[in-house]
Amino acid sequence: MRTLVGLSTSGWTEKARWALDHHRVAYRYQDYLPLLQERWLRKQVAPGEKPSVPLLVEPPHPAAHGSFAIAKRAEAVGQGSPLFPAAHLDAITAWNSTSEEVLDAARAYAMPRMLASSRVQAEMLPRFVPGWLRPVFAPSARMIMRFVVKKHQVTDGNPEAIEAAVAPAYEKLRAALGGRTYLLDTGFTYADVTAAVMLVLLGPPADRHQPMGPNTREVWTHPGLTARFPDLLAWRDALYDKHRRT
Numbered sequence: 001m002r003t004l005v006g007l008s009t010s011g012w013t014e015k016a017r018w019a020l021d022h023h024r025v026a027y028r029y030q031d032y033l034p035l036l037q038e039r040w041l042r043k044q045v046a047p048g049e050k051p052s053v054p055l056l057v058e059p060p061h062p063a064a065h066g067s068f069a070i071a072k073r074a075e076a077v078g079q080g081s082p083l084f085p086a087a088h089l090d091a092i093t094a095w096n097s098t099s100e101e102v103l104d105a106a107r108a109y110a111m112p113r114m115l116a117s118s119r120v121q122a123e124m125l126p127r128f129v130p131g132w133l134r135p136v137f138a139p140s141a142r143m144i145m146r147f148v149v150k151k152h153q154v155t156d157g158n159p160e161a162i163e164a165a166v167a168p169a170y171e172k173l174r175a176a177l178g179g180r181t182y183l184l185d186t187g188f189t190y191a192d193v194t195a196a197v198m199l200v201l202l203g204p205p206a207d208r209h210q211p212m213g214p215n216t217r218e219v220w221t222h223p224g225l226t227a228r229f230p231d232l233l234a235w236r237d238a239l240y241d242k243h244r245r246t
């Protein structure tokens with residue numbers, strides 16, 4: 001059985017899941033535990049590659065590492081309309097690079113806010129941990145977050161600096177869409193998926209698409225960017241309602 005190992009609130013995992021679901025690929029989802037599973041993860045990825053999730057494990061086939069590789073794998077084994085039409089591969093790859101940069105900035109915005117919020121830490125624990133036990137696990141949650149901050153060299157999430165870094169990418173998306181439903185003339189593609197997911201700073205997608213606690217939702221939401229790009233938020237939400245199969 002295929003297993004997607006990921007972090008449920010991460011944009012990268014969301015892109016991989018969207019592509020797998022779009023192509024109706026059957027898989028089991030498993031939450032990754034940073035730090036505790038680092039050694040295991042290192043063994044799964046090619047030498048010299050920085051270990052990260054999402055990772056699609058499907059023995060005897062080699063694991064697909066990274067959201068872009070997993071989306072392409074989904075296209076190779078799944079069904080449904082193509083997300084990577086050959087004529088648009090360069091454009092899709094370019095949108096994915098923009099999305100990677102924005103998601104890095106989004107992580108820099110959200111991680112320090114997560115570290116400062118015991119409510120977010122409590123929301124991140126598995127559901128089976130009862131309320132009275134949650135405070136006991138809070139220090140472990142903080143230790144895991146600090147590990148991720150260090151590993152991915154997450155910089156200071158100052159809201160003004162994040163807005164200045166991200167706004168050009170959002171402006172570029174607004175101009176490229178020009179009020180249309182899809183970025184490319186062939187219809188819905190991975191360019192839309194990767195661009196929609198980078199809008200997480202306007203607030204994560206609705207719970208019916210990507211469930212998360214209210215405090216976690218709040219640490220990802222950037223009020224300054226949300227006020228500037230309501231049209232992109234409406235575009236993202238309509239795209240999700242139409243194309244996010246689960």
Ligand SMILES: N[C@@H](CCC(=O)N[C@@H](CS)C(=O)NCC(=O)O)C(=O)O
Nearest residue numbers: 010012034051052053054066067068
């Ligand atoms: N380019 C990669 C980036 C993935 C990435 O940065 N994943 C982070 C999400 S915070 C991760 O794995 N963090 C946990 C860890 O590295 O232990 C992709 O497209 O999947």
